[in-house]
Amino acid sequence: MSWQPEVDEITARQNAALKLGGEANIARHHSRHRLTVRERIHALLDDGSFEEIGSLTGNSVYDEEGRRIGSAPSNIVCGFGKADGRTIFVTGDDFTLKGGSSEAGNVYKQRHSELLVRDMKVPLVRLVDGSGGGGSVRDLEDIGRTYVPLGRHRPPVVPVVVENLSRVPVVGLCLGSVAGIGAIRVVISHYSMMVRDSSHLFVAGPPLVNQTGETPRTKEELGGAGIHGKSGAIDDIVDSELEAFERTRRFLSYLPSSVDDLPPRACIDDDPDRVEESLINAVPRERRRPHKVRKIIEAIVDRGSFFELSRTYGKSIVIGLARFDGWPVLLMAGDPFTMGAAWTAAASQKITRFVDMANTFHLPVVHLVDCPGFEIGLRGETANTIRHGARAICAISAFKGPWCSIIIRNATGLGGAAHQPVEAISMRYAWPSARWGSLPIEGGIEAAYKTEIETAPDPEAKRTEIYARLEAIQSPFRTAEVYDIEELIDPRGTRSVICRFANRTSGLRQTSPVSLPLRP
Amino acid sequence: MARANILSPTAGSVWKIEMKLGDRVEEDDPIMILESMKMEIPVMSDAPGTLIEILVSVSDSVNEDQVVAMIETDRDAN
Numbered sequence: 001m002s003w004q005p006e007v008d009e010i011t012a013r014q015n016a017a018l019k020l021g022g023e024a025n026i027a028r029h030h031s032r033h034r035l036t037v038r039e040r041i042h043a044l045l046d047d048g049s050f051e052e053i054g055s056l057t058g059n060s061v062y063d064e065e066g067r068r069i070g071s072a073p074s075n076i077v078c079g080f081g082k083a084d085g086r087t088i089f090v091t092g093d094d095f096t097l098k099g100g101s102s103e104a105g106n107v108y109k110q111r112h113s114e115l116l117v118r119d120m121k122v123p124l125v126r127l128v129d130g131s132g133g134g135g136s137v138r139d140l141e142d143i144g145r146t147y148v149p150l151g152r153h154r155p156p157v158v159p160v161v162v163e164n165l166s167r168v169p170v171v172g173l174c175l176g177s178v179a180g181i182g183a184i185r186v187v188i189s190h191y192s193m194m195v196r197d198s199s200h201l202f203v204a205g206p207p208l209v210n211q212t213g214e215t216p217r218t219k220e221e222l223g224g225a226g227i228h229g230k231s232g233a234i235d236d237i238v239d240s241e242l243e244a245f246e247r248t249r250r251f252l253s254y255l256p257s258s259v260d261d262l263p264p265r266a267c268i269d270d271d272p273d274r275v276e277e278s279l280i281n282a283v284p285r286e287r288r289r290p291h292k293v294r295k296i297i298e299a300i301v302d303r304g305s306f307f308e309l310s311r312t313y314g315k316s317i318v319i320g321l322a323r324f325d326g327w328p329v330l331l332m333a334g335d336p337f338t339m340g341a342a343w344t345a346a347a348s349q350k351i352t353r354f355v356d357m358a359n360t361f362h363l364p365v366v367h368l369v370d371c372p373g374f375e376i377g378l379r380g381e382t383a384n385t386i387r388h389g390a391r392a393i394c395a396i397s398a399f400k401g402p403w404c405s406i407i408i409r410n411a412t413g414l415g416g417a418a419h420q421p422v423e424a425i426s427m428r429y430a431w432p433s434a435r436w437g438s439l440p441i442e443g444g445i446e447a448a449y450k451t452e453i454e455t456a457p458d459p460e461a462k463r464t465e466i467y468a469r470l471e472a473i474q475s476p477f478r479t480a481e482v483y484d485i486e487e488l489i490d491p492r493g494t495r496s497v498i499c500r501f502a503n504r505t506s507g508l509r510q511t512s513p514v515s516l517p518l519r520p
Numbered sequence: 521m522a523r524a525n526i527l528s529p530t531a532g533s534v535w536k537i538e539m540k541l542g543d544r545v546e547e548d549d550p551i552m553i554l555e556s557m558k559m560e561i562p563v564m565s566d567a568p569g570t571l572i573e574i575l576v577s578v579s580d581s582v583n584e585d586q587v588v589a590m591i592e593t594d595r596d597a598n
Binding site for chain 1 (some may be wrong): 529530531532556558559560561562584585
């Protein structure tokens with residue numbers, strides 16, 4: 001007697017699970033221009049690579065004779081698959097079943113997914129929709145009591161979610177209206193995205209918020225792209241779910257599968273010694289005129305390899321992943337178009353997050369330094385720039401991997417001083433346009449020569465005279481003579497310098513464990 | 521044709537207004553210059569079109585992403 005009937009039952013139940021929440025709910029979901037969870041998984045992964053785990057999970061109803069008379073699948077779909085040939089784990093919420101809430105969920109499956117990626121050492125992508133497994137008040141009637149949130153009545157999920165941040169690359173995609181624990185599962189990640197005009201993210205949605213006496217707001221007004229494109233809660237806003245999946249695959253391609261691996265080198269057809277003529281004129285001689293830093297970045301990295309992160313937040317610093325002769329790095333560069341490239345509170349937070357990420361996953365850092373210091377003035381003080389800036393300094397100081405700084409313009413003040421770690425494997429170069437010091441000359445003159453200027457017969461002429469004296473002393477050549485800057489370089493040869501650095505230090509990258517757990 | 525907002529790229533103050541209403545603008549043309557952290561930051565058009573509104577004056581303080589001007593573009597809005 002064979003087990004064919006039971007095997008047939010397995011197949012029947014798996015096929016039933018493919019129907020998700022039913023045709024009507026799927027149609028309603030599509031009408032909002034959203035893909036179903038299985039469509040999302042299919043679009044994210046390489047064709048045919050999805051190996052589902054927990055395909056039979058769900059809720060069944062049995063009659064008095066023990067016959068199964070009704071069923072609904074779990075609203076969590078998860079399993080292994082490949083993204084551009086590399087194994088990852090994906091977990092997705094099915095909004096067509098009880099809005100993705102715990103009513104149709106299974107906390108054991110959710111928690112085990114997180115344990116699997118930790119122990120199998122593979123990247124995790126969370127496709128979050130609805131409450132992302134969060135509780136529903138209907139649960140209380142089912143279980144006949146209330147419970148302490150995330151307490152002992154169920155196996156805890158959040159501790160494993162937190163731990164994975166220091167173990168494997170995690171991408172959180174907000175693909176619907178996401179609140180509560182769903183929102184947490186998006187932002188406890190290394191990279192997050194939401195879809196313009198489709199996704200929303202909030203601690204709590206309008207039904208709860210509109211009960212508090214606050215001005216009633218729509219989902220879009222409370223947690224749409226207009227809010228989180230600037231809040232820092234989400235790294236990037238995309239125009240479609242397909243774009244989110246493409247960017248997910250690309251993000252993961254720069255990182256190792258876990259902290260026990262090194263970031264993979266890519267095969268690149270781009271001359272590491274390519275000379276870029278545009279760079280000789282990239283920084284204006286007029287010190288008040290800004291340069292376009294993204295053009296400089298594109299000129300020096302492996303062609304097309306710059307993948308910017310969190311573009312609309314902390315805009316005075318440009319941060320992204322890039323490659324030099326195939327070696328992946330975290331690249332940072334000051335953008336003078338925003339606040340003269342000063343480190344604002346937001347920019348400092350962005351630096352802290354991504355330098356910590358690079359430290360965790362053994363990515364070298366390349367820093368195109370242009371920083372006049374921290375943001376000054378009432379706006380900067382109110383935003384607690386000094387504390388956020390201090391955290392950025394700590395993150396840089398704690399960085400253990402190779403670090404290459406190219407000072408292309410300003411390196412002044414506290415932010416300028418923090419341009420690289422002191423103890424790490426680091427090299428530093430400067431362009432002829434570089435200027436540095438504890439204070440920008442302009443502000444420093446007013447403080448140091450206040451009396452001399454105020455008592456001069458012609459204060460403006462005196463100011464100009466002092467400025468001219470100090471301008472001569474600012475020459476980077478004088479600093480190079482005493483080895484306070486290791487090397488001045490022709491800007492056109494910057495790519496070659498960095499590629500040699502990347503190759504020279506590739507063997508020095510180590511998979512040593514992270515000393516401090518990563519925080520989002 | 522559509523109306524497009526021109527946003528300030530940074531917090532700062534308006535130092536110079538380089539164009540007047542009705543002027544033709546091309547992509548990346550500076551409409552005004554802001555001063556921020558001792559830098560002269562151009563506010564540039566994102567698209568070709570005609571300048572139809574200037575919403576700030578010299579010496580005004582502006583915030584990052586504040587709408588400071590509007591153009592009528594040559595092409596449909598995104």
